[in-house]
Amino acid sequence: MKALFLALPLLTTATLTLAQDAMPWEENGTFPAYSTTAEAVTGDITLRGGEVNKILTTAGGAEIPLIYVEDSSSAWNLGDPEVWSGGIFAVAEDPGELENGNYLCGADWEATFVVFTPIELPGMDPILQMAVFGGDQPENIDDPDLCGTYNYVIE
Numbered sequence: 001m002k003a004l005f006l007a008l009p010l011l012t013t014a015t016l017t018l019a020q021d022a023m024p025w026e027e028n029g030t031f032p033a034y035s036t037t038a039e040a041v042t043g044d045i046t047l048r049g050g051e052v053n054k055i056l057t058t059a060g061g062a063e064i065p066l067i068y069v070e071d072s073s074s075a076w077n078l079g080d081p082e083v084w085s086g087g088i089f090a091v092a093e094d095p096g097e098l099e100n101g102n103y104l105c106g107a108d109w110e111a112t113f114v115v116f117t118p119i120e121l122p123g124m125d126p127i128l129q130m131a132v133f134g135g136d137q138p139e140n141i142d143d144p145d146l147c148g149t150y151n152y153v154i155e
Helices: 002-020 036-041
Strands: 029-031 045-049 053-057 063-074 084-091 113-119 127-133 146-153
Touching: 036 146, 063 113
Parallel strands: none
Antiparallel strands: 029 045, 045 053, 053 063, 063 084, 084 113, 113 127, 127 146
């Protein structure tokens, strides 16, 4: 029993440390394109700014202003019903044409929200998934307004 009481403070400290780790979208940083979709549409991206207002910059220099809405745990990973943490951001202004003549949601559909989700699966490097939606604020990855998913390396 004494060993349990000695170990409890260590477990509590570890839990607090993990809980305080910043999510990738909370930090300023660069995320190399991982998926072919990300390579074709945005290239590598950079996120910078404060807690509420972020600027997502594509490899071609397009700047996409994002406004933090909330963190939400839901089924954000494409093809996976598990609950994942996600950061929901409103797209202040759809950027229009990006790399290679591509658009976040296509030429006829305006991007209105992005959800960033850090995904770690066995045998894979951690990735940052960016799900893009056109329409009302999304509730999960199965939202009918999903118009694209993009994956980036978390370094």
